[in-house]
Amino acid sequence: MLFNDPLFLFLFLPIVVFLFHLIRRTIGGEASMLLIVIASIFFYGWWNPPYLMLLLGSVLFNYAVTHQLLKKPSKLLLTVGIFINMAILGYFKYRNFFMENIGLLLGESWQFEEIFIPLAISFFTFQQVALLIDAQDGQIKRVKFLDFATFVILFPQLIAGPIVLYREMDKQLQSLRKDGGVGLSLFGLGVVTFILGLFKKVALADGIAPFADSVFGVADQLTMLEAWGGVIAYTLQLYFDFSGYSDMAVGLGMMFGLLLPINFNLPYRATSMIDFWKRWHITMTRFFMMYLYSPISLSIMRKSILNDWSKHKQFLLAIVMPIVITFLASGLWHGAAWTFVIFGAVNAFGLIVNHAWREWKLPKPHTFFGWLLTMLTVMISFVYFRADNIANANIIILAMVNPESFVLPNWLSYYADYFGISWYTLSVFSSGTYTVRMVGWIIVLVLFSLMLKNKPLHLNKIQPTIGLAISSSVMLWMALGWLDEPSTFIYFQF
């Protein structure tokens, strides 16, 4: 079930919300939490019942390990716990990728059947691994099974995040269990945030998606203008798709009295790569920073201070190396393909340049230049993120920069002839109407991406005014009007 599936919107969600609040009032918080767990199991099982066993098995196993670690911390048990989690993830998500590449190294071309990746395996695995580490480190004092199960399989965040830490949910879950927390202010905000997310996904992301698809579908026939149009369109689609999903998740959480962390904070306003990753997929960045980058970087930094390394060596080993490891891992987290590895590598490169710029105190570039450079780097990485393979991604990037691919569409032939520029009927910009529509979408979405604030960041500022009712109603009707077929969310594949 998807959040933009009519079955979810008009049946599952109203029933679960109604029963949750009814049970909470009549029986109590614990029973209402149990309802969420059952509803979440149903939600996940709707997609593919057999893989429900994997999810439930993972929950039971990790709860048992957490319980033991809380009783008596043990590095061995933690290592075993992490290893088993990663082994399951590796088996289901990465086995073909690794085997095919090992084969290539040996000069063999092994072909494997396409594997069926259990939905959300990356999300629930990482969330539980973080919990195990926190339990070992004493960040968590005690965990009740109902709280643990709700934390892992809570349906608003189960499929595509945000990646939540137990330590930030602990008190909220306790409060929910003890009948506290859920006020109508949070419920009302949840409804408004959910509508905003639905609008972003259905009206904006799905609205521009056909334009991006039309470009990436004919990579080998693109001209410069088409390549730029398609890449910008996809950059906008990805943001509105994922931030729309995240807003829906946060909104749903609020409807059940839980405040989930936000995932985006106007990322396309970032003026540097460091700034960008503080604003884009915030909970994933936080996870990688806390559990991968920082431990590596800090341990090397300690060594460098003890051994009095040179500034260059320190930068190379304590900053460059952890960034490369973190972003290659983050790339692979997105998918078992070299395109994702390159996506990570491009971002790592951008971040290293950004850090070096700061480290050597080079003159600060103009804000606009910083923004432009950041967006160019991000867009290039997104080409690899979206393209079917590296060759296609390279072709698209080449079309973006190769002056020879600057050709005008036939319907601008008058101007092309006037300026002596070649023209012919283009694959994507084949008609003026289509091109004007695409450009119109891009302009509107660029403005939205720069101006539409991520609501939950400004909770206290939101008042239930008539203006909010009008804007929410317009967004809801627009989203429902375009709800033809449930299209999938880009981040569901991870």
Next chain:
Amino acid sequence: MDTEWRKFISVSLPIVLIFIALLAEVFAYLLKDAPLRRHDLDRLVVALKEGKSINAPTILLGDSITQDVLKSYRIASTGEVANLTTNKASGVVGSMFLLKRYLKKNTTPKRIVIASTPEFFGHHPTGKAAEIYLTSVFNKTEERSWLLKNINNVSNSKKIDPAILNIENKIGYKALALFALTPDSLIEGDEMPNKMPALESSSVHSSIQRGINGRSNEPLILSKIVGTALTNICKMIPKIDLYFVMAPMPKTTYLKRKEKGEIDSLRNKLFEHLNDSCSNIDFIDINEYRVFPDIAMRDPDHLRRPGWTAEYARLLKEIIIKLSSKNY
């Protein structure tokens, strides 16, 4: 705070939602008779309804290769040819509906010329293109019932369709159309120039060449719905002379199709199918008289402008003159 939000969730939001939905219904009602003006076909439909009678002896039907040419050049004196060309998405079915609408205001023509690519006859309308160029354009009761009978996936207009959930078609395009001028004549290009423009001779882009090479892979067929539409055209005007003119094809495509016998086969199928319903049919293949090299194309289906389009216009003009004098 809770009281305010309670009021918001239980009163303000539902009332505003209902109000906006009602408002959309009112706008849709006010705009229900406003004709759409999204593309050339919409404009053609408006021109047939609002414009003066033409009473032309020759009706020209066809797909975008011909439509494209007729937008640039006039191939006969005003009033001699009624240009009802459309595109592949609208298809022969759309042509049939256009002809029917034309006949309501005009006298019966002597002849109909269908100048199109051979692929025009194999097209079966589906998906979004069919919605934009067929079902949303031809929505009179008899047209809808014809479409419902002959195309499986046409939505039934009787289903509940609130305006708020279909703002684009029920309000957006219609409101935009209010600002457009009402066309009072069919689309006509300029007079043919005395000095023909030079034929383009520079090489075509590799992607276009690939498209041309691949065009002949699509088999030429006479689809069932096109067959039915052609029969209807003949039944509409029982003693009409019907001429099929095969529009220019790039040489590579043409030779491959010719080699496979597809052009002759299509001609035979058309003749066989219309044998009982049409009294006089003929088939003219422009490509037999004039070779159109691959470099004549700006994409696999359309001619380069202005040289090659003018060349096709010249040939079409000659054919119309000869047909008019029954000398072809």
